[in-house]
Amino acid sequence: MTTAYTDAPDGLITVAGVYAPQEDSRFLIDVMEKTGLARGRRVADLCTGSGVVAIAASEQGASSVVAFDVCQRSARCARGNALAAGADVDVHLGSWARAAESGPYDLVVCNPPYVPHDPDAPCTPISSEVGSARAWDAGRDGRLVLDPLCASVHDLLAPGGAFLLVQSEFAIPRQTLAALAESGLDAEIVAYQWIPFGPVLESRAGWLEETGRLEPGRREEELVVIRAERP
Numbered sequence: 001m002t003t004a005y006t007d008a009p010d011g012l013i014t015v016a017g018v019y020a021p022q023e024d025s026r027f028l029i030d031v032m033e034k035t036g037l038a039r040g041r042r043v044a045d046l047c048t049g050s051g052v053v054a055i056a057a058s059e060q061g062a063s064s065v066v067a068f069d070v071c072q073r074s075a076r077c078a079r080g081n082a083l084a085a086g087a088d089v090d091v092h093l094g095s096w097a098r099a100a101e102s103g104p105y106d107l108v109v110c111n112p113p114y115v116p117h118d119p120d121a122p123c124t125p126i127s128s129e130v131g132s133a134r135a136w137d138a139g140r141d142g143r144l145v146l147d148p149l150c151a152s153v154h155d156l157l158a159p160g161g162a163f164l165l166v167q168s169e170f171a172i173p174r175q176t177l178a179a180l181a182e183s184g185l186d187a188e189i190v191a192y193q194w195i196p197f198g199p200v201l202e203s204r205a206g207w208l209e210e211t212g213r214l215e216p217g218r219r220e221e222e223l224v225v226i227r228a229e230r231p
């Protein structure tokens, strides 16, 4: 059952267990706004969480917006937020892969789970107000969602369509670029941002150091936004 409500900084409501919009959410929204890619376009927001990116796409002038999330609380929360914001967002409960049922899209946006995770490594519990582990845990290399997504997103896009994705350095952006290129998209990193570790990465810092992915003592990560286009 839903246990707590918090006011996210974006003015949206998030409930316990739903990913509260963070730097990565805002970074993706900023790039979407700067590129003007949502205006007048059919947009799909995969892994919508609170719906923050989908609502921003609608506010930036998208002609239609659909959104997907596997988490029931997130889907319900995104619907409520869209309604409260007066944004026309069609929220579906289900995997991002369900987007294939209603495509193609001119713009696909995604802030997926991308944090490397070792189920056997000890890590401190994270407050449910930040979200649920499903929102960030993405296997030992952080690519549990990224790999199938990169292989399939080409088929979600209309010719000339674009894909905007935010991810961490720890989930190996060059593999994302290679996978997108392999699928026939022209892909590049279009924005970088350094941010301090949040509670999730803080809880994994020891493991990331032990496995050689993090310099001892560093507590900042680099986020990137990748833009890929279907010719």
Ligand SMILES: C[S@@+](CC[C@H](N)C(=O)[O-])C[C@H]1O[C@@H](n2cnc3c(N)ncnc32)[C@H](O)[C@@H]1O
Residues within 6 Å of the ligand: 019, 020, 021, 022, 024, 025, 026, 046, 047, 048, 049, 050, 051, 052, 053, 068, 069, 070, 071, 074, 094, 095, 096, 097, 110, 111, 112, 113, 134, 135, 136, 145
């Ligand atoms: C990092 S959060 C991003 C939420 C929101 N888009 C934002 O930027 O604040 C990732 C979201 O992906 C959802 N998710 C995880 N696996 C998924 C999947 N296979 N298909 C769709 N959604 C998924 C989680 O429930 C979570 O809400």
